Amino acid sequence: MSRKFIRIDSVTELEKIASAKTIENIFFKKHLRNFSSEKVDALVHELDREITPEIDCTQCGNCCKKLEPELSTEEIEKLASVKNETPEQFKQNYVLHDGKTNFLKTKPCIFLSENKCSVYESRPQACAGFPHLDLKDYKYKSTFWSNYSLCPIVFNVIECLKEKTGFRP
Numbered sequence: 354m355s356r357k358f359i360r361i362d363s364v365t366e367l368e369k370i371a372s373a374k375t376i377e378n379i380f381f382k383k384h385l386r387n388f389s390s391e392k393v394d395a396l397v398h399e400l401d402r403e404i405t406p407e408i409d410c411t412q413c414g415n416c417c418k419k420l421e422p423e424l425s426t427e428e429i430e431k432l433a434s435v436k437n438e439t440p441e442q443f444k445q446n447y448v449l450h451d452g453k454t455n456f457l458k459t460k461p462c463i464f465l466s467e468n469k470c471s472v473y474e475s476r477p478q479a480c481a482g483f484p485h486l487d488l489k490d491y492k493y494k495s496t497f498w499s500n501y502s503l504c505p506i507v508f509n510v511i512e513c514l515k516e517k518t519g520f521r522p
């Protein structure tokens with residue numbers, strides 16, 4: 354890949370670099386107003402294809418340590434059977450219900466083992482799609498910006514987006 358790509362060796366390092374760029378990112382979001390949502394989305398999709406294969410998620414696992422993935426009823430049933438529990442037991446032990454949606458409430462995730470997902474084939478859709486860089490409306494998508502300090506892929510996509518859109522800090 355020809356583009357400048359920032360290798361991150363640890364979560365602490367990522368949080369430190371991301372925090373130092375807080376003000377810069379406020380100006381970058383303003384800069385993005387000069388581009389249509391369609392243009393920004395197309396650039397994010399292109400950068401996702403370039404950057405994601407460059408990052409080894411097994412060296413990171415940060416999303417599995419810090420986030421609580423959404424779970425459908427079918428996913429609860431599948432994960433409960435992995436734990437040899439009934440869906441009701443599983444819900445009681447590991448699921449948070451916010452009145453509308455179910456989430457796996459353990460952080461780090463109970464299925465994370467040596468930075469790898471031990472239920473990879475049965476992992477929830479929310480995990481399989483993370484960091485969700487094939488969607489739309491990134492200019493205003495809060496999770497895109499909040500994942501900047503959590504996920505090295507998102508961090509690099511946003512940094513390369515600055516370069517692609519001619520942003521000068």
Ligand code: SF4
Pocket residue numbers: 408409410411413414415416417483484503504505506507
């Ligand atoms: S998706 Fe992002 S946060 Fe999750 S393991 Fe891969 S690089 Fe780390």
Ligand code: SF4
Pocket residue numbers: 416417422462463464465466469470471472473476477480481
């Ligand atoms: S189910 Fe697997 S991919 Fe999802 S958070 Fe847990 S360890 Fe990570």
